[in-house]
Amino acid sequence: MIEKPRIYVAGHQGMIGSALVRKLKILGYAKILTRTHDELDLINQAQVKSFFEVEKPDQVYLCAAKVGGVHANNTFPAEFIYDNLMIESNVIHNAWKVGVKKLIFLGSSCIYPKLPNQLIKENAMLSGQVEATNEPYAIAKIAGIKLCESYNRQYRKSHGTDYRSVIPASLYGPGDNYHSKNSHVIPALIRKIHDAKINQLSEVVVWGSGLPRREFVYIDDMSEAIIHIMNLDLVQYREHTEDMVSHINIGFGSDVTIEDLAKQLVKIVGYEGRIVFDLTKPDGVFRKLMDSTLIESLGWKASISLEDGLALTYSDYLKNKKSLRSD
């Protein structure tokens, strides 16, 4: 029988981290190590060093990060760059020091330059300027990818280092953040439309024109994809990536307009009022659809449709409303 690895999931209370822990348990990985932010501050070099020296995991999923929307990125740019650089450096370096061979780092699509109306391939990173609003965060994420690549290039032969990065598209599903100021578009719309139904309002106002297109992956599909990349055979992984373009997009493969998304949610929630678009509010980037042909050629494709995923998300919202992140 093959011994199951000891797996450290950094950021296991976050949206992706918690979904990964759920999925790993379902797949029979019993030895999962976790620490809350209070128990182990990943910014603290000494704490991280001592954690790795004591626990010596076999694999690491690096899902911990300081994450936030445009408002938070603009208000706390120093924290966004410092926290993320420190978390990545501490975790990646100390994992390597105790001999961890396999690690997955989670990037974000904000690492890509603004590319109007075209599919974003992995090699678009560093080919142009990133969005100004979250530049510090994007630079930290690019640094994380480059840390993984550099440790592979220097230590693959001597230490068997095999650190991979993935770029998840926007996620949605159970455990999302429903805070009125810093939630993503799907939880924000669910909350608005649900509240309008309960309060019998005649209309719901959606920011912008409704025309921008967005790509979404259901959380269980995402955790499956990340585990798939972690376990992908090294020869196959290396055949499909380059030493210095090593990250892999995880997307749904198609996108939807905000208007269509709102209409689907209105149906699922059972709201009978109108949707009104507030054209005085900004649209943001018009389109940012990632090219997911690479991961598809590596044997993974999203399987949960947007319609099914939204219905599952709304039913979770109804069931767990009191315990979800909100205000």
Ligand SMILES: NC(=O)c1ccc[n+]([C@@H]2O[C@H](COP(=O)([O-])OP(=O)(O)OC[C@H]3O[C@@H](n4cnc5c(N)ncnc54)[C@H](OP(=O)(O)O)[C@@H]3O)[C@@H](O)[C@H]2O)c1
């Ligand atoms: N969600 C998405 O749509 C999405 C899309 C693309 C990429 N990603 C990427 O995926 C990663 C995880 O995202 P997520 O949505 O799961 O984020 P999340 O829900 O905010 O989770 C992040 C986790 O990291 C923890 N953390 C933050 N700073 C820490 C520190 N100094 N020490 C220890 N733990 C710390 C947080 O703990 P506290 O809350 O206690 O601080 C939280 O549990 C991020 O890198 C993000 O950029 C997410």
